[in-house]
Amino acid sequence: MTIRSLALYACIAAIPCVSLAQQQHHHSGEGISQEALVKVGTVHFPISCSAHVQIPFERGVAMLHSFWYEEARKQFAAVASSDPSCAMAQWGLAMTEWRPFWDGMPEERRKAGIEEIDKAASLDPKTDRERRYIAALRDYLHSDPTQNVVAVRKYADAMGELHTADPSDVEAFAFYGLGLSAAASLDPKDPIASDREALAVLMPGFKAHPDHPGFAHYIIHTCDNPQLAREALPAAEKYAAIAPASAHALHMPGHIFARLGMWKEDIAVNRASVRASELAAKEHLDGVSHEMHAYEFLLYAYLQEGDDTHAREIVQDVSPMIRHLAAIPGIQNDGMYLFTSYMQVEFPSIYHLERHEWNDVLAIAEPAHPLVSSRYFLFWAQAIAAGHLRDASAADQALANAQSIYKAVAAEGSPISAEIHATFLTMKAWQDYAHHRDAEALAQLSASADEQDRVGQAEVDIPAREMYADMLLADGRPAEALNEYKIALHLSPNRFNGLAGAARAAAEVGHLDEARTFYGSLLRLTDDGHASGRPEVSRAKAFLNQQDK
Known part of the structure; x- marks a missing residue:
């Protein structure tokens, strides 16, 4: 059986996805059908354009909230074609160019967005509300790209002022929260504090409008770190049902389920x-x-x-x-x-x-035409593998390669860019370890773990705190390792290697009840090892069998 034949829940498999040719509302024939409208969520965003474009405009906004930018763009283009004087159609097109949490605003899209938002302003929007929406986005698009954090925050403030002026404007409320969350994701010093500021807006919005596609989505992004993940669980459990036609909306709850070690739920979504x-x-x-x-x-x-x-x-x-x-x-x-x-x-x-297949990691080749962050990720992985192998030459090469592109990666905006300094400390630690400079290695990895704990951890990652525990255990310090494993499992629950490491450390220091608990959790996680042939599962079974005698 291939991965493409995996069974799905029947309710998801029944989601309709209707051909573009079936679209009845636009002469262009683009978009999705009226039947699928409810499948991307419902928003209320009155505009002063022709009455017949109201529904497709709102559909486009709903798609924006689920980051379905490509299909949202079709909706706004259809509105602009049907009503060429509609300034808000141009606003919508410009909004599809800004993709926070992904790649932000590359120069090519910024130029396109400027052209679209300038056209929106030139169309003389008919209401003060529309003029303020357009002005806020226009200020952002025309801002200095080197001052992106300031510009995003200014956009958020403009949306906040709009909502304050008219509390019934739910869309301004939602985009205010998005702006704050996007700014927080760019904060290199104290992102968790900035995330909490965004949540102070998004949580009341979600409570007041639980079926709105924006609030639930932006809460998940804001809480996508070990420190805040549990606060987003209600939003994660709700979001997929709000916009089940969106692949991104169906996936996003997995960010929180993964943070909380809810692997079955993560797999399902x-x-x-x-x-x-x-x-x-x-x-x-x-x-x-x-x-x-x-x-x-x-x-x-x-x-x-x-x-x-x-x-x-x-x-x-x-x-x-x-x-x-x-x-x-x-x-x-x-x-x-x-x-x-x-x-x-x-x-x-x-x-x-x-x-733990370290030699296989060292054998991974760079793909053709890689992003600079793709190369950096590979060097990060290879530094870890080289450290475990005590291969100083391979570790030195990985560090030299990573250092040569460090600044470019930091500016690219990829997942690993968000924790660029912590990952470099991790690589330096494993380089020291490869050179048998164990004290220096442990100090570097401890610093990396502390930083990751403070600023958050990237998705689909191996926690630095867990790696620190691994190194302590390998260095013959199981009591200290056990303490670090416990912290790592608190922040990243139900990780296979975290549980296995904690059990082994507990057993080595004679904490047999704790070892039993951790090994028992590992076996429950793996369905009693039925799907796994890893040695850690065999070790768990042997330990528990011995304890039961």
Whole structure:
């Protein structure tokens, strides 16, 4: 059985995905049908344009809230074609150029956005509210790109002022929260405090408007770190039902489920997301490259359950999947397709790192035409593997390669860019370890873990705190390792290697009841090891059998 034949929940499999040709509301024939309107969520956003474009305009805004930018763009383009004087259609087109939490605002899209928002302003919007929406986005698009954090915050403040002026304007409320959350994601010093500021807006919005697609979505992004994840669980449990036609909306709860170690729930929503992407491709909708992100989370979840068979299938299928996506017309402008080289590196790296196959990590080749962050991710993985192997030469090479592109990665905006300093400390630690400078290595890795605990941890990652515990255990310091494993498991629950390491450390210091608890959790996580042939499962069974005698 291949990963593309995995069973889905029947309710998800029944999601309709209607052909563009069935669209009845626009003369262009673009978009999705009226039947699918409720499947992307419902918003109320009155505009002064022709009455017949109100529904497609609101559909476009609902899609914006689920980051379905490609299909939202079709809706706004259809509105502009049907009512050329509609300034808010141009605002909508410009909004699709700004993609916070992804790649932000590359120069090409910024230029397109400026052209669109300037046209919106030139169309003389008819209401003060519309003029303020357009002015806020125009100020952002015309801002100095080197001052992006300030500009995003200014945009958020403008949306906040709009909502204060008219508390009934739910969309201004939602975009205010989005702006604050986007600004927090760019804060290198104290992102958790900034996240809490965003939550102070988003949580009341979600409580007042639980069926709105924006609030639930932005709460998940804001809480996508170990420190805040549990606060987003109600939003995660709700969001997929709000916009089940969106592959991204189906996937996003997985961010919180993964943070909380809820692997079965994580697997279910990402299987559903893959199915939605496949349906989108079948019906010639855009945004199908989201399936790569869903498979990324599926791979990680399967590894935590010890289900290496399904994990291996995903790794083996990544190149055929990317070839399949590459053959789709226009895919280069589609959602997550930009990150194909990142996935080509990340999938095998995570698979082999989690399974402690260090030589296999060193053998991973760079893909053709990689993003700079793809190369950096590979060097990060190779530094870790080289450290475990005490291979000083390989560790030195990985560090030299990483250092040569450090500044470029920090500016790129990829997942690993968000924790660039912590990852470099991790690499330096494993380089020291490879050189048998164990004291220096432990100090570096402890610092990396402290920083990651403070600023948050990237998705689909191996926690620095867990690696610190691994190094302590390997260095013959099981009592200290046990303490670090406990902290790591508190922040990243139900990780296979965290539980296995904690059990082994507890056993070595004679804390047999604790060892029993951790090994028992590991066996429950892996369905009593039925799906896993890893030695940690055999060790758990042997320990528990011995204790039962």
